[in-house]
Amino acid sequence: MKTVAAVVDEGSTELELRELEVAEPGPGEVTVKFVASGLCHSDYHFLDGVLGGRKPIVLGHEGAGVVEDVGPGVTRLRPGDHVVGSFVPTCGSCRYCATGRSSLCDLAADTMNGTFPDGGFRFHDAKGQGYGSLCMLGTFAERATVQERSVIKIDPWIPLEVAVLAGCGVPTGWGTATRAGGVRAGDTAVVYGIGGIGINAIQGAAYAGAKFVVAVDPVEFKRETALKLGATHAFATAEEAAERVHELTWGQGADQALVTVGVVDEKVVSDAFDIVGKGGTVVVTGLGAPDDLTVHVSGAVLTKWEKTIKGSMFGTLNPHYDIVKLLRLYDSGRLKLDELATKHYRLEDINQGYADMKAGKIIRGVIRHDR
Ligand SMILES: NC(=O)c1ccc[n+]([C@@H]2O[C@H](COP(=O)([O-])OP(=O)(O)OC[C@H]3O[C@@H](n4cnc5c(N)ncnc54)[C@H](O)[C@@H]3O)[C@@H](O)[C@H]2O)c1
Ligand SMILES: [Zn+2]
Ligand SMILES: [Zn+2]
Known part of the structure; x- marks a missing residue:
């Protein structure tokens, strides 16, 4: 054939x-x-x-x-x-x-x-x-x-x-927020990169009950889409996001930073590490070249503030269960796919x-x- x-x-x-x-x-x-x-x-x-x-x-x-x-x-x-x-x-x-x-x-x-x-x-x-x-x-x-x-x-x-x-896009993004990131009601989650993956991290964080869902993307259309699908704030740069998150959380920092940019580099991982507060979690879902060393952070801050940096494949979900579940959420109008x-x-x-x-x-x- x-x-x-x-x-x-x-x-x-x-x-x-x-x-x-x-x-x-x-x-x-x-x-x-x-x-x-x-x-x-x-x-x-x-x-x-x-x-x-x-x-x-x-x-x-x-x-x-x-x-x-x-x-x-x-x-x-x-x-x-x-x-x-x-x-x-x-x-x-x-x-x-x-x-x-x-x-x-x-x-x-x-x-x-x-x-x-x-x-x-x-x-x-x-x-x-x-x-x-x-x-x-x-x-x-x-x-x-x-x-x-x-x-x-x-x-x-x-x-x-x-x-x-x-x-790919829906479970990877959704699970980055809900499973790997463990977003819970009342949390503050920041998503870097609003493509097919990041937009679903926004939807997942919002669905999990995050109080603030902050999108970061240099492209205006991406930020507008994020605001329509669950983001409470959207910024063109990591610096603007860091300043606002500091204010929104009374200096405590975000609970999750979810990295879903097209090509991961040292800057975005460092920005994500800095924006989460004590006990915060950074999830690196975006990919970069395998030989690029993109994670350079203070081990002392990692230790003292009990921060976590983790990778995630497929949103750390289980295909046979989660693909069907997510499509049924769409069917019930709770997940936006159209x-x-x-x-x-x-x-x-x-x-x-x-x-x-x-x-x-x-x-x-x-x-x-x-x-
Ligand atoms: N871990 C996994 O299981 C898995 C699965 C699928 C895709 N991926 C990876 O996830 C990444 C995203 O994929 P996609 O299809 O959503 O890509 P995409 O190109 O559709 O979206 C990436 C977005 O990141 C934005 N961006 C680029 N640099 C940025 C920065 N420094 N700060 C903020 N935003 C920035 C771009 O403007 C774009 O909107 C890719 O690296 C892809 O390979 C990983
Ligand atoms: Zn993919
Ligand atoms: Zn197996």
Whole structure:
């Protein structure tokens, strides 16, 4: 079976459309026809060199679609089921899955290279060259063969072009605030970077009952959107935010600082560390190049003020439980998703979508494979 896919070759800084062969689903695998794919900044990190891995690779790790075919031994899904891809797989039996921490599932070890646990590929070109599937998904393809463990069955009445956001941006941001950050009623939470991830950290912090939810982003449209979706304050710079948070909290500082900027650097982590008060928590969810040392803080302040700095993947949530839960919150009107997909693109316009993301014009761009 053939598909069109947006791929990146070694040394390339743009996505290119290519026709590829999609493998038949093997044991425990399903073939999904993607209807929508979200443009997350993490995919862009494979174009700007912040993240690396084996290439060529089909990018895309936020996707929603319909199961077309199932391989031997698949019991949880059948053709016609509506699914959202999860960029962290859930094996269910590794040390982390077994203790309710699927965001750390051991099966994710090679997902940046796009290989599957058997070391093989599920996309090939006409010459037989294997193409990786980012995060074992590759949602920038109209069709992909993926593991049953990488897709979550969702309620069929939820529009797929909305549900797509529950594959990465929504849980990652929401969980950064509610799980990793542990925002509680009455807290003051600051979110640095209002993209597809940060806007959901704003929604999560507000839903958890934070008294003050402070957004920091240099782009005015981002700040305006944050104020519409739960932020109580919004500032263009970390310095303005620090001054106001100091006043709002009578000098005690914020309870959480959530770092969701596009590329994490030392300044934003230091600003986040400084803005939280005693017992405060900094969550670093945004990514930077693995060799960049971005955390340089006073160990004495860390100790004496009992501050915490932690990383978070997938908002430290569990895909099989939390993706369904978040979409049901949307269904009940408590979580806003329609407002997040600012613009829809055809797959052939994907580089334009990323240019718009870089220019700060969109919260989340969404590819519609059905157009
Ligand atoms: N840990 C995870 O599980 C996970 C999952 C998905 C994405 N990510 C990472 O999260 C980050 C955000 O992704 P996204 O898709 O929301 O990106 P995005 O490009 O849509 O949004 C980033 C926002 O940060 C703002 N920004 C940039 N520098 C800033 C600064 N110094 N201070 C304040 N705001 C700043 C930009 O204006 C933009 O609005 C990326 O690094 C991405 O790779 C991590
Ligand atoms: Zn993502
Ligand atoms: Zn596991």
